[in-house]
Amino acid sequence: MSYFRGRRRPSLACLASLVWLVCLSVMVVQAADPIRLTHDGRMKFTPVFVDGGESLTYVDFENPKVFRLRTMNWETKETKVIHEAAPAPEFDPAYSADGNYFSFLRATGGLQVSLVIRNRKSNEEVLIPPEPGFSGYRTPAIAPDSSHMLFSFANNFGQDIFRVEMNGQGRTALTGAKGINIWPSYSPDGKKVLFTSTRDGNYELYEMKPDGSDIKRLTDSPYQDIRGQYSPDGKQIAFVSHRDGNAEIYIANADGTELRRVTRHEERDDYPTWHPDGKHLVCVAERDGSHDLYLLPLSD
Amino acid sequence: MLNIGSFKTKTCSGIGRRSFLQMSGAIPFGLGMSGLGAVTADEVDDVVARAKSIVFVFLWGAPSHLDTCDPKPNANTEYRGPFGVIPTRTPGVHFTELLPKLAQRSDKYTLIRSHIQSAPGHPDGGTVALSGFEENPKPVKPNFGSIIARHRGFRGKLPPFFSIANGVVMDGGRRIEAYGGGEMGAVYDPFMVGASETGEVNIPALALMDDVNPLRISDRRTLLKKLDAVPRSLESAKFRDWNRTYQQAYGLITDPTARQAFDLTRESKQTRQRYGQSVFGQSALLARRLVEAEVPYIQLNYSRHVEAITPGFEFGWDTHLYNFSLLQDQHCPIFDRAFSAFLDDIYDRGLIDDTLIVCMGEFGRTPKINVRAARDHWPQCYFSMWAGAGLQTGRVIGASDKNGEHPITRPITPLMVGTTIAELAGVDSQARAEMRVLDGGRVIDELF
Numbered sequence: 096m097s098y099f100r101g102r103r104r105p106s107l108a109c110l111a112s113l114v115w116l117v118c119l120s121v122m123v124v125q126a127a128d129p130i131r132l133t134h135d136g137r138m139k140f141t142p143v144f145v146d147g148g149e150s151l152t153y154v155d156f157e158n159p160k161v162f163r164l165r166t167m168n169w170e171t172k173e174t175k176v177i178h179e180a181a182p183a184p185e186f187d188p189a190y191s192a193d194g195n196y197f198s199f200l201r202a203t204g205g206l207q208v209s210l211v212i213r214n215r216k217s218n219e220e221v222l223i224p225p226e227p228g229f230s231g232y233r234t235p236a237i238a239p240d241s242s243h244m245l246f247s248f249a250n251n252f253g254q255d256i257f258r259v260e261m262n263g264q265g266r267t268a269l270t271g272a273k274g275i276n277i278w279p280s281y282s283p284d285g286k287k288v289l290f291t292s293t294r295d296g297n298y299e300l301y302e303m304k305p306d307g308s309d310i311k312r313l314t315d316s317p318y319q320d321i322r323g324q325y326s327p328d329g330k331q332i333a334f335v336s337h338r339d340g341n342a343e344i345y346i347a348n349a350d351g352t353e354l355r356r357v358t359r360h361e362e363r364d365d366y367p368t369w370h371p372d373g374k375h376l377v378c379v380a381e382r383d384g385s386h387d388l389y390l391l392p393l394s395d
Numbered sequence: 396m397l398n399i400g401s402f403k404t405k406t407c408s409g410i411g412r413r414s415f416l417q418m419s420g421a422i423p424f425g426l427g428m429s430g431l432g433a434v435t436a437d438e439v440d441d442v443v444a445r446a447k448s449i450v451f452v453f454l455w456g457a458p459s460h461l462d463t464c465d466p467k468p469n470a471n472t473e474y475r476g477p478f479g480v481i482p483t484r485t486p487g488v489h490f491t492e493l494l495p496k497l498a499q500r501s502d503k504y505t506l507i508r509s510h511i512q513s514a515p516g517h518p519d520g521g522t523v524a525l526s527g528f529e530e531n532p533k534p535v536k537p538n539f540g541s542i543i544a545r546h547r548g549f550r551g552k553l554p555p556f557f558s559i560a561n562g563v564v565m566d567g568g569r570r571i572e573a574y575g576g577g578e579m580g581a582v583y584d585p586f587m588v589g590a591s592e593t594g595e596v597n598i599p600a601l602a603l604m605d606d607v608n609p610l611r612i613s614d615r616r617t618l619l620k621k622l623d624a625v626p627r628s629l630e631s632a633k634f635r636d637w638n639r640t641y642q643q644a645y646g647l648i649t650d651p652t653a654r655q656a657f658d659l660t661r662e663s664k665q666t667r668q669r670y671g672q673s674v675f676g677q678s679a680l681l682a683r684r685l686v687e688a689e690v691p692y693i694q695l696n697y698s699r700h701v702e703a704i705t706p707g708f709e710f711g712w713d714t715h716l717y718n719f720s721l722l723q724d725q726h727c728p729i730f731d732r733a734f735s736a737f738l739d740d741i742y743d744r745g746l747i748d749d750t751l752i753v754c755m756g757e758f759g760r761t762p763k764i765n766v767r768a769a770r771d772h773w774p775q776c777y778f779s780m781w782a783g784a785g786l787q788t789g790r791v792i793g794a795s796d797k798n799g800e801h802p803i804t805r806p807i808t809p810l811m812v813g814t815t816i817a818e819l820a821g822v823d824s825q826a827r828a829e830m831r832v833l834d835g836g837r838v839i840d841e842l843f
Contacts, residue, residue: 136672137592140724156725159561159592159674159698159709183706205567205705206716229715229767231704249716252473254768275477275719275768293477318479318492319723337479337492363728384671384732 125357129380129389132172136385141366142378144169145190148371152177153379153388154186162186164199167388189244191237192283196261198235198244208232210246212261221263226250236279236288237261238305245269245279245288245305256290258305269307270294278322281305282329282349289313289323289332300334300351313351325349326369333357333367333376344378344391357391367391444821446751446784448686449543451694451816452679452734455521455564456701456712457777459760459770461799462722464778465508466491467762474762474798477719485789493727496735502789503738504752504782505842509793509802512758512774512809517566517701517713520774524757525694526573527810527833534578539813540692541576541583542832546822547691552646552653557685558585559678560696561709562599567702579832585694590677594659594667598647656688657681669736674698674709676733683740686750691820697730712756718769738782747783751819753812755779762799776801779812781842784819792841810836 133139138156145152148169155165155176162184164177178185184202191197197213203224208231210223225231233247233254241261248257254275258267270276274293281288285305292301295312298319303310314320318337325332326349333346344357344367358364363381370377376391459476461467466480466489478491483501490498514520519530528536537545544556563570576583589597647653655661659680670676675697682695700708703721714721734754741747759777760770776795782788793804814836817827827833 138673138725160707162704184704202704202706205702208704208716229769231716233717233720249768250766252764252766252768274472277720293472296472296475296477297479298477316479319477321723341495381728383665383668384676385668386672 125391125393127392129391132167132377132388132390133174134387136387138386139366139379139388141187142368142388143188143190144368144371144377146194151377151388152188152190154188156386160184162202164188187232187234189235189237191241191244192239193241195241196237196244198237198246200232200235202231205229206231210235210263212244212263214261221261223259223263234278236281238281239283239285242285243305245281247277247279249275256288256307258307267307269303270310271307280324282325283327284329287325287329287349289325291321291323300332302349313347322366324368327371327373333369335365335367344376346393357393444819445749446816446819446821447689447691447749448746449540449692449751449753449816449820450682450686450737451525451539451692452737452752452754452780453525453564453694453696454712454730454754454756455696455698456517456703456714457520457756457758457760457772458712458726458730459714459718459722460508460773460776460778460795461760461762462491462719462770463494463727464490464497464506464780465776465795465799467797467799470762470798473764476764478723485791488791493722494731496731500735500738503742504754504780505786505788505790505792507779507781507792507807507839507841508776508795509804509807510755510759510777510779510809510812511802511806512777515758515772515774517757517772518569518571520757520772521564521566521571522573523809524755524812525571525809526577527808527813527836528573530572535572537577537579537583537832538573538575538585538694539816540585540694541579542813542817542822542827542830543692543820544583544585545576545579545830546817546820546826551689552650553656553685553688553690554586555691556583556585556694557690557692558587558694558696559589559682560587560699561589561597561674562587562699564696565700567700567708588657588681589699590659590674590681592672592674592677594677594680596657596659596681598657653688656684656690659684666740669732669739671729671732671736673729673733675729676736679733679737680740683737683744683746686741686746687744697726714760714769715765715771716767716769718760741783748785749783751784751786751816752782753779753816754781755812759799773800779807786819786842792839805841807839811839815839815842 140154142151142153150169151167155163157163164185165174166177167174187200189198197215199211201209201211203209206229207225210232212221235246237244243260245256245258255268256270256276256279276292279288279290287302288305289302291298298321300313300320300323301310316338320336323332323334331346332349335342336345342363342365344364347354364378366379367376374393379386380389462476467475468480480489481492481498483498485501512523514523522530525538526536540556547555563574587599670680682693685693698709698711701711701713702708703710703714758774761773765771796803814833815838818838
C-alpha cells in the first residue's frame with residue numbers, strides 16, 4: 096500500500112511528520128543541479144530513450160499546427176526531425192527495449208489519430224486507423240521482448256488500455272472501459288504494467304499484469320498522479336503529481352511506498368523518463384516560460 | 396504573394412530572427428480596413444466611456460467549463476472529469492488544478508458561470524459569441540469590435556479594431572461570419588496582426604518588398620512605386636479596399652510611434668518570459684501594448700482555428716477527443732500563464748481602470764463525458780471572466796446546476812455581453828439605437 100493511501104484526513108501530528116519526511120526525501124533524491132539539454136524553449140512532450148541510451152526521442156511542438164518527432168544524439172546533443180516530410184502531427188513515441196520496434200501516433204484527419212507500428216529492421220509499417228468520426232489512439236508502449244504492445248483508446252464513454260500483437264492483430268481490452276486508463280508502461284522484466292486511471296475518481300497510478308489481471312492501486316492524492324515509468328531495475332517508479340500545487344516529479348518504490356519528491360519549482364516539471372543508467376531522469380521543465388529538456392541527476 | 400520587406404527582431408530565446416510583414420492578394424477580401432482617416436466616428440463622445448480599450452479574449456474552440464472554472468467535484472464520474480479542484484482567492488470558489496495562477500488571481504476579475512447561447516456549432520456559435528446574433532438571416536450583424544470602431548472612429552495612428560491571430564479566425568475552411576463589420580461593411584473589419592511564439596509580429600495586411608526595411612522606411616514615393624507593381628487585375632472595388640488597407644498599414648510602419656506598438660522586442664526579457672513562449676502568450680503581450688497605445692478594441696484570439704490535433708490547423712480548444720490530455724498538456728498551462736501575466740501587467744501599469752477585459756469561449760462543453768471519453772459542444776452553459784473599467788472584482792455572478800448543464804440563475808447571453816461591452820465603451824442605448832446595433836440587448840446588471 097502506498098504511503099499516501101488512506102490518509103485523506105490525517106491528524107496534525109501525522110501531517111507534520113508527513114511533511115517532514117517529504118522534505119527530508121527531497122533533500123536526498125536530487126544529487127546535483129539539472130543539466131539543460133535543449134535551448135529552443137518550444138513546448139516538448141514525452142521524451143524516451145532509444146537503443147540503450149544512444150539517443151532520445153521526444154515530441155517537439157514545432158509551431159501551433161505541428162507536433163514533430165525529434166531525436167537527440169545523446170553524445171553530441173544534436174537533434175534532428177525524424178520524419179522531415181511528415182505532413183501531419185506525429186507524437187507519443189515508444190520503442191521496444193530490444194530495439195526491434197518503434198511505434199508512434201500520426202494525425203490522419205480531423206481529430207483522427209492512427210497508430211503506427213514500425214519494424215526498425217525491415218522498415219515495414221503497420222498503420223492501425225481509428226474508427227470513423229473523432230477517434231484515435233494514445234500512449235503506445237511496447238513489451239520488452241517485442242511480443243506485443245499496449246495503447247490507450249477511447250471508446251464506450253471510457254478510455255481503455257488495449258493489447259495487440261505487433262502486427263496490429265488480436266486486440267484485447269485489458270482494463271475495462273471504466274474511467275480513463277492511459278500511459279501504460281512495462282516493467283523491465285515485462286511482468287507488470289504501470290498505468291494511470293480515473294477508475295476511482297481522479298488520476299492515480301495503478302499496476303497490473305500484462306493480461307490486465309491483478310490491478311492494484313499505488314497512489315492516493317486528491318490531485319493528479321500521472322505518467323508513471325518504471326526504473327531500469329524495476330524497483331522504482333517516477334511519475335508526475337500535482338499534489339504540491341503544480342506539476343512536479345516524484346519517485347517512489349515500485350509498490351508506491353517511500354515517496355520522494357525530485358523537483359521543486361514554481362513552474363512545471365513534467366514527462367519524466369529514466370536514463371538507462373537508472374541514476375538520471377530526463378524531463379521537460381518549464382523555466383521562465385520556455386520548455387526544454389533537462390537531465391536530473393539522482394542520488395543513490 | 397507580394398513580399399516587400401522584412402526586419403529583424405530579437406526573440407524570447409535571444410536569437411535574432413527575420414520578421415516578415417507580408418500581404419497576400421487575398422487581403423482585400425477579408426481584411427479590408429479603411430484607409431487612414433476613412434473611418435469616421437458616428438458621434439462625438441457625449442457619453443463618458445469607462446473603458447478606453449476593450450480586450451476581448453476569445454478562447455476559440457470552446458473550453459470545457461467543468462474542467463476549468465466551473466468544476467463539479469461532487470458530480471458522478473460520468474460528469475466530473477479527472478481533475479482535482481483547488482481553492483481560488485474568492486471564498487468558496489474553486490477551479491480545477493489546471494489553472495493555479497488564475498485561481499490565485501480571482502480577486503482581479505469577476506467570473507460569470509451562467510452563460511447560454513443559441514448556436515451549437517463553431518462557425519455559427521462564433522458569430523453569436525462575437526456579434527450577439529445568429530448568422531441567419533443575412534446580413535450578418537457586426538462584431539462587437541466593429542461597433543466600437545465605428546463609434547470611436549479612426550482618431551489615432553492605429554486602427555480602432557484589431558484582431559490578434561495569424562489570419563481570420565476559422566473553423567476548418569470556414570471563417571466566422573461575424574469576424575468583422577458584417578452589415579456595417581468591410582470598412583469596420585478588424586486590422587489583423589499575429590505573433591509567433593518567439594514574439595515575431597506578423598501583419599498579414601502588409602507585404603513589404605525584400606529590399607525595404609520597415610524600420611527605416613522614410614521615402615513614401617519609393618514604396619508607392621514598388622506598390623505600383625501590385626497586380627491591378629483585382630476587381631476595382633476590392634482594389635480600393637486593398638489600397639486603403641495598404642495605406643493604413645503603410646501608416647503603421649512608417650510612423651515610429653505607431654510602429655512601436657508592434658515591437659515586442661521593446662519589452663524586457665523578463666516581461667516576455669512571464670507571458671510564456673507560446674503564440675497566445677506573445678499575442679497577449681502584444682494586446683497589452685495595443686492597450687497602452689489606446690486602441691479601442693482588441694480581439695485577442697487563443698488560436699486561429701478551433702481544431703485540436705488536426706493536420707494544417709492551429710490547435711484550438713475543440714477537444715471532442717482527448718479533452719483531458721489536451722487541456723493538461725497544452726491549453727490550460729498556456730492559458731493560465733499568459734492570461735495571468737496579462738492581468739498582472741494591466742493592473743501593475745495602472746491601465747485597469749480604463750480597460751475592460753472580457754475572456755470567454757463561444758460556448759462550453761458537454762458536462763457529460765462523451766463516448767470518446769471527452770467533451771462535445773455545449774451552448775447551454777459556460778463561463779466568462781470580466782475585469783477592469785471600474786467593475787467590482789473577486790465575485791462570481793450566476794451559477795450552474797449540480798452537473799454544470801444549465802444555469803440556475805438568470806442566463807447571460809452573448810447579446811448581453813455585447814451590450815455591456817458597448818455600454819462600458821461609451822456606446823449608450825441612444826448611440827446603439829442610432830447605429831441600429833445590438834437591438835434588444837440588455838446590460839448585465841449584475842456586473843455593476
